[in-house]
Structures are given as C-alpha cells and as structure tokens.
Amino acid sequence: MKRWPGLAASLHMLYGKNFTKALEVVDNGGIMCFVGERTGRTLYKVPGRRPADQYLVFPAHFCSCQSFQFDVVGRSEAVCCKHQLAARLATVLNRLAVVKTCDIALARMLLEQCDD
Numbered sequence: 875m876k877r878w879p880g881l882a883a884s885l886h887m888l889y890g891k892n893f894t895k896a897l898e899v900v901d902n903g904g905i906m907c908f909v910g911e912r913t914g915r916t917l918y919k920v921p922g923r924r925p926a927d928q929y930l931v932f933p934a935h936f937c938s939c940q941s942f943q944f945d946v947v948g949r950s951e952a953v954c955c956k957h958q959l960a961a962r963l964a965t966v967l968n969r970l971a972v973v974k975t976c977d978i979a980l981a982r983m984l985l986e987q988c989d990d
C-alpha cells in the first residue's frame with residue numbers, strides 16, 4: 875500500500891472492519907472466479923473461516939453468507955460483506971484463480987445454492 879499513501883486508511887474508513895477481514899481472506903487464498911465461456915458471466919467462490927465453508931459471491935450484489943443477510947440486507951450496517959470485498963480486492967490484486975467454464979456449470983452452481 876506504499877504506492878498509494880492514504881489508500882488503506884480510506885478503504886478502512888469506507889468499509890470498516892470488513893476491509894481488514896477481506897484482506898485476510900485474500901491473503902489466505904482460495905478465491906475462485908468462474909467465467910462462463912459463452913456469456914462471460916462471472917461468479918465467485920470465496921472461502922469462509924472453516925475449510926468446509928465456501929460462499930457464492932457476486933461482488934456488487936450478493937453473498938451467500940449470514941453476514942450479508944444480517945448486516946448488509948437486514949440492518950444496512952455495512953455496504954458489503956468481507957467476502958464481496960475480498961472478491962473485488964482479489965480481482966484488482968490478481969490474487970485469484972480464474973476458471974473458464976460452461977454456462978451450464980454456472981447455472982448448476984446457482985441451483986446448488988438454492989438447495990442449501
């Protein structure tokens with residue numbers, strides 16, 4: 875962050891504790907971006923605290939975690955959850971795996987989320 879003095883402080887002021895937590899998620903690795911071969915649609919999978927936790931993320935609109943439901947949607951206490959922010963940071967920092975996949979596979983990932 876030395877290249878942009880004050881950037882980290884500004885992001886922390888904007889996103890609060892989620893900024894630090896999102897950086898930890900990025901540092902821990904495992905963020906994946908699935909890109910539909912035909913449509914170019916993207917869907918992220920971001921790891922949670924426990925190894926079994928994987929959240930489905932659309933960085934600008936949705937995360938499947940409880941914090942998104944409670945803090946972002948329910949109480950409007952945050953503009954996004956740490957997983958959404960981690961997906962954005964991982965993208966700009968090139969710290970994620972990009973996987974091209976068929977659009978049917980993307981649809982299946984979404985349907986699996988509906989089953990949970």
Ligand SMILES: [Zn+2]
Nearest residue numbers: 937939955957
């Ligand atoms: Zn989340």
